[in-house]
Amino acid sequence: MPKTIAAADRYKAGVLEYKQMGYWVPDYEPKDTDLICLFRITPQAGVDPEEAAAAVAGESSTATWTVVWTDRLTACELYRAKAYRVDRVPNTEDQYFAYIAYDLDLFEPGSIANMTASIIGNVFGFKALKCLRLEDMRIPVAYLKTFQGPATGIVVERERLEKYGRPLLGATTKPKLGLSGRNYGRVVYEALKGGLDFTKDDENINSQPFMHWRDRFLYCMEAVNRAQACGGEVKGHYLNVTAATMEDMYERAEFAKGLGSVIVMIDLVVGYTAIQSMAKWARGNDMILHLHRAGHGTYTRQKTHGVSFRVIGKWMRMAGVDHLHAGTVVGKLEGDPRMIAGIYDVLRETRNPVNLEHGIFFDQDWASLNKVMPVASGGIHAGQMHQLVHYLGEDVVLQFGGGTIGHPMGIEAGATANRVALETMILARNEGRDYLNEGPEILKQAARSCKPLQAALDTWKDITFNYESTDTPDFVPVATAVA
Amino acid sequence: MRITQGTFSFLPELTDEQIRKQVKYCLDNDYAVSIEHTDDPHPRNTYWEMWGLPMFDLKDPAGVLMEINECRKAHPENYIRVGAFDSERGTESMRISFIVNRPAQEPGFYLERTEGDGRAIRYTTHSYTKMK
Numbered sequence: 001m002p003k004t005i006a007a008a009d010r011y012k013a014g015v016l017e018y019k020q021m022g023y024w025v026p027d028y029e030p031k032d033t034d035l036i037c038l039f040r041i042t043p044q045a046g047v048d049p050e051e052a053a054a055a056v057a058g059e060s061s062t063a064t065w066t067v068v069w070t071d072r073l074t075a076c077e078l079y080r081a082k083a084y085r086v087d088r089v090p091n092t093e094d095q096y097f098a099y100i101a102y103d104l105d106l107f108e109p110g111s112i113a114n115m116t117a118s119i120i121g122n123v124f125g126f127k128a129l130k131c132l133r134l135e136d137m138r139i140p141v142a143y144l145k146t147f148q149g150p151a152t153g154i155v156v157e158r159e160r161l162e163k164y165g166r167p168l169l170g171a172t173t174k175p176k177l178g179l180s181g182r183n184y185g186r187v188v189y190e191a192l193k194g195g196l197d198f199t200k201d202d203e204n205i206n207s208q209p210f211m212h213w214r215d216r217f218l219y220c221m222e223a224v225n226r227a228q229a230c231g232g233e234v235k236g237h238y239l240n241v242t243a244a245t246m247e248d249m250y251e252r253a254e255f256a257k258g259l260g261s262v263i264v265m266i267d268l269v270v271g272y273t274a275i276q277s278m279a280k281w282a283r284g285n286d287m288i289l290h291l292h293r294a295g296h297g298t299y300t301r302q303k304t305h306g307v308s309f310r311v312i313g314k315w316m317r318m319a320g321v322d323h324l325h326a327g328t329v330v331g332k333l334e335g336d337p338r339m340i341a342g343i344y345d346v347l348r349e350t351r352n353p354v355n356l357e358h359g360i361f362f363d364q365d366w367a368s369l370n371k372v373m374p375v376a377s378g379g380i381h382a383g384q385m386h387q388l389v390h391y392l393g394e395d396v397v398l399q400f401g402g403g404t405i406g407h408p409m410g411i412e413a414g415a416t417a418n419r420v421a422l423e424t425m426i427l428a429r430n431e432g433r434d435y436l437n438e439g440p441e442i443l444k445q446a447a448r449s450c451k452p453l454q455a456a457l458d459t460w461k462d463i464t465f466n467y468e469s470t471d472t473p474d475f476v477p478v479a480t481a482v483a
Numbered sequence: 484m485r486i487t488q489g490t491f492s493f494l495p496e497l498t499d500e501q502i503r504k505q506v507k508y509c510l511d512n513d514y515a516v517s518i519e520h521t522d523d524p525h526p527r528n529t530y531w532e533m534w535g536l537p538m539f540d541l542k543d544p545a546g547v548l549m550e551i552n553e554c555r556k557a558h559p560e561n562y563i564r565v566g567a568f569d570s571e572r573g574t575e576s577m578r579i580s581f582i583v584n585r586p587a588q589e590p591g592f593y594l595e596r597t598e599g600d601g602r603a604i605r606y607t608t609h610s611y612t613k614m615k
Contacts, residue, residue: 155576162526164566165490165579195493218602225606229594231487232608234526258599260606350573371573419493427491427501430508430579449495 007072015066018054022077023063026050028084034101036138037119038361040089041098042131042304052129053083053098059123061106078103090474095304097135097361109146112272112319120307131305137314138362145367147318151282151289153370154348154395157322160262160288161234163197166426167394169418170198170238172377172401177204181211185219187411191404192227192235194415198397201240203267203294213243213252221259238265238290238323246277253278257285263323265290268312272319279320290375291321301470308471310339310359313346317372326374329391330384336469337391347372348395356475373397381460382421382453386439389425398422408459413452420450484591486524489564489581499548502583506544506565514567514578515539516547520558525592525610537568551583560586 010021018024030036037060043052055063061081062071081102089095108114124132158164173179173187188199199220207213220237228235241252241264249266256264264287266278275291282289299306309326316324326343327335342358348371352364376392377399388398400418407414424446428435435442447454491497497505509516516538519531534554538547547565554563563584566577590611597605 155574159576162488162529162580164577165581195487214602218604221606222604225594225608228526229592229608230484231492232484232524232526232592233487233492255603258603416493423491423494427494427505431501431504432508446494 011067011069011072013067013069017051018058018063019048019051021054021058021063021067022080023057023061023083024050024054025082025084028082028101030084030101031103033104033140033142035104035107035115035140035143036362037100037102037134038136039098039100040131040133040135040304041096041129042094043096044128044130047128049086049088049096049098050083053086053096053100055126055128056098056123056132057081057083057100059126060100060118060121061102079106081106092474094130104140104142107143109143110148110276112276112315116272116315124305133303133305134307134311136308136359136361137311138364139314139318141365141367144318144365144369147369148276148279148283148320149317149369150322150372151279151287151320151370152322154322154373155371157288157373160286161197161236163234165394166422167389167392168197168373168397169195169415169422170200170375170377170397170399171196171404171415172200172202172399173205174401174405176202177208178210181215181219184211184216185223187405188220188237189223189227190411191415192224192237193230194404194412195419196235196404196415197233198236198238198263200238200290200399201265203240203242203292205240206242213241214255217252217255217259217261221256221261225260234262236261236263236288238263240265240267240292241278242267242270246274249274249278250281253281253285253287257287261287263288263290265292266321267292267294269295272315275316275319275321282322283320288322289320290323291316291325293325303471308359310342310346313343313372314364317347317366317369321372322370323373323375323397325377328376328378328380328388330380330387336472338473339469339471340391344374344392344396347374348393357473359473371395375399377401382417382456383440383443383460385418385421385425385443386435389422389429390436394426403456403460406459407452408455409452414456417450417452417456420446420453421456484589486562486582486585486589486591488524488526490579491581496585497581497583499552502551502565503544503548505579505581506547509567509579510542510544510547512567512569512578514569516541517566517568518547518550518554518563519566520554520561520563520584522561522586522612523610524562525608525613527608528610531562531564534563555584559584562586 062079083100085099087097171191239256241249243249300309327340329337375397381403404414428442518534521531566580569578595607
């Protein structure tokens with residue numbers, strides 16, 4: 001227990017330990033309206049973990065490095081964040097989980113920018129810590145209710161598209177860069193006609209010398225409408241409206257709407273405020289909003305420093321996007337199955353119970369905020385369909401870029417192979433078959449009446465990406481640790 | 484052409500036995516199964532004609548199959564779809580929807596383009612069935 005000190009001493013000019021300043025309150029019971037953060041802290045050698053936790057609480061709320069008498073003009077005890085629990089991270093020597101509670105009044109209603117300016121503001125550069133990672137966050141219902149949430153949500157997206165009971169299928173146009181608008185639209189048309197629900201601009205396709213945005217939008221919407229008339233099925237192309245300014249983004253989004261697009265897209269690098277602005281625009285214009293997580297790997301991937309993608313997922317659900325790239329488990333990008341499951345839970349469930357294996361440290365009630373559709377993209381192909389359905393479930397967009405466009409019989413055949421593989425697997429799952437184990441056999445059977453699927457299976461039969469994940473759970477099923 | 488709406492439109496037509504298994508899956512999950520039909524499968528035609536109410540209290544897939552066959556008899560040249568509704572909080576929507584009957588010749592759609600400002604185009608999808 002920290003020493004209690006009289007106010008006169010507490011506010012004497014000079015430097016105090018953060019613990020003594022009131023940022024370490026081990027008997028604190030978080031209120032239902034508190035925002036709670038779980039940080040992984042790695043203190044510098046010789047720094048007491050409780051002091052380090054108190055310092056994080058202080059630096060992410062009211063503290064500065066020295067005592068200030070002006071604290072006494074405020075209800076400062078309320079505004080101080082309170083570190084109330086520190087646990088050694090299992091199987092580590094120098095890492096600790098620090099639980100810190102923040103009062104609701106520290107944050108502006110409905111503003112991700114304001115919330116993050118506190119929580120991940122100065123504190124991440126704080127010298128007394130070697131590393132700092134925000135692992136999880138419990139957002140109180142009272143604060144959630146000040147956010148719009150996903151503009152459309154999984155349920156209404158499916159109703160608008162009239163597509164139920166199976167994952168949606170997409171593909172990113174390849175090559176990422178260099179195609180003219182006219183050639184680009186050809187890829188879109190072939191892929192959608194072949195059976196995909198969506199095609200997609202890549203994150204770095206905006207308005208470059210080889211293809212300006214209006215050309216891309218015009219040719220893509222010609223392709224979308226043609227494909228839609230071919231099968232009588234709603235189709236979409238994620239038109240990336242990411243641009244240098246909000247004014248440019250609104251102009252591009254309005255143009256997409258005028259051409260009848262059901263969906264537009266932005267990149268995470270546009271920033272939290274721009275994302276919230278586009279979510280508001282999407283809600284007001286019956287538009288689905290796709291978010292590509294470009295840039296996240298710079299701060300989500302390393303276990304000891306940064307912000308876990310679970311937390312980014314929570315913030316994006318609050319900010320109001322409808323789609324978010326969230327990992328594939330089996331593809332070419334980072335992803336331990338349990339960590340990916342945790343991210344999917346955060347996006348899709350109405351309530352997340354504590355699940356340490358999935359990296360979920362807090363009960364989180366989502367307060368009726370819409371659900372976000374996760375997107376699985378990067379190095380996946382039709383031959384993995386049983387695994388994809390098993391790990392990722394039904395409410396997900398499976399994006400086969402190379403796995404569609406690189407098909408030996410062409411783009412349309414590539415799309416058909418993916419769609420047939422998917423429908424076959426869902427049919428088998430619903431029939432109660434052990435589709436995870438029988439998957440390869442189920443696909444082989446289906447390929448007998450579908451040449452494109454046979455060709456896909458032959459081409460990519462042995463392609464897997466077996467590398468160890470860097471972001472892995474600290475708690476394995478046998479662990480008895482409790483949060 | 485072939486309408487590709489529904490969960491299983493890229494597979495060969497489902498047999499009655501396959502349909503029965505899908506219906507069983509729906510009933511096992513406590514979804515309410517419904518049958519709807521139309522002669523106009525326009526992608527924005529949300530409300531097909533209901534073949535009776537959703538079968539909320541039905542437990543036996545055979546009952547649904549009987550209704551499907553009754554509907555096929557009455558509307559052999561219409562599209563017929565089976566849907567399953569999940570009333571659980573957070574969903575309260577369809578969980579699956581698949582076509583179980585199609586006309587022998589599917590008329591399809593044509594795309595009308597109206598030129599707008601600059602190179603912008605307004606697209607309208609028309610059902611050929613509605614033009615007869």
